[in-house]
Amino acid sequence: MSAPRVPGGNPADPFPTVNEALDILAHQQVYGRDPDTSAALTWGYLGGARWGGFDIVDGTLTLTNSAENYLVVARSTGAMTTSTSMTNWNNLVDYARVFHITTAGGVPTVIRDYRGGPGGVHGQAGGGGGGGSAAPLITDATAARAFDPSDAGSYVRFTATGAKTGTFDVGDGFAAPEEYHVANRGASGNLTLSGSGVTLNPPKGGTLVLEPGDTVTVKFVSSSVADVFGSTEPL
Structure with a gap:
């Protein structure tokens, strides 16, 4: 047509x-x-x-x-x-x-x-950022974010004060080798990452809790497992 x-x-x-x-x-x-x-x-x-x-x-x-x-x-x-x-x-x-x-x-x-997003038919193959281009900036001023595959390759900057959460639900269709860059830039309050059907492996000696100023990368190694590396609240 x-x-x-x-x-x-x-x-x-x-x-x-x-x-x-x-x-x-x-x-x-x-x-x-x-x-x-x-x-x-x-x-x-x-x-x-x-x-x-x-x-x-x-x-x-x-x-x-x-x-x-x-x-x-x-x-x-x-x-x-x-x-x-x-x-x-x-x-x-x-x-x-x-x-x-x-x-x-x-x-x-x-x-x-999903045609225009990472991994889409008109988007970036592999859905992982990279390619030498700068990661898109997403500023999130809310207290809770449900991450989506369309966030792949982006730098998500949490700015709200008080406790915050970021969740990854396996039903949303995450996949390797996607990665998500996450920062807690709120003046106060921790950011806690969690998974629903997704196993998030914290960094050695660390947790899934980001104190103000902490930054991590969530790297998916399969559709239901991701490694987290960067700066977090220590054990």
Whole structure:
């Protein structure tokens, strides 16, 4: 499917300049949702451009009802598939993430678009930061943060006073080799890191508690295990 067209009012120029802009952005539509072929549990996606050296054509996938559906693209073929298992979702070496879709009642109820994030089809391969570029800065002034794979490679700076928490839930789909840089820059109050289904290994002689001024890196070595290294409250 080509980029959407906007009809013009001038017969001599039936396709206005906006269409040229749409053509420029056409590559970003690849693997995006196709509203013309999506209905109920049928998920239509767009092709019409090349990705990773492959010519991608329009297609459809069948979602599983009352489940978490993880849509990925195989880096070796460009083929998109869906599964209720997180195995391929967490394998960022061989697969790129597209959508995480929750279904109920025979329709999608929550659609999470990962195409532009770390590990996404239009994002950074591997989801780990690096590449010589500066880590994006996220300032969090709240007392609690639920980390998300979209935070991968970022420097998350907690600035609130008082006790603070940062949690990693295995259900959010973390994967190796993602890493998260975390700092407690609040004037007072400790920051406590924890995992729900995720094992966080503290540094030797340290804890998962960051006192004001402490900074750590959380490095995932699998989808459910991460090593924490840096400055923390001692044992």
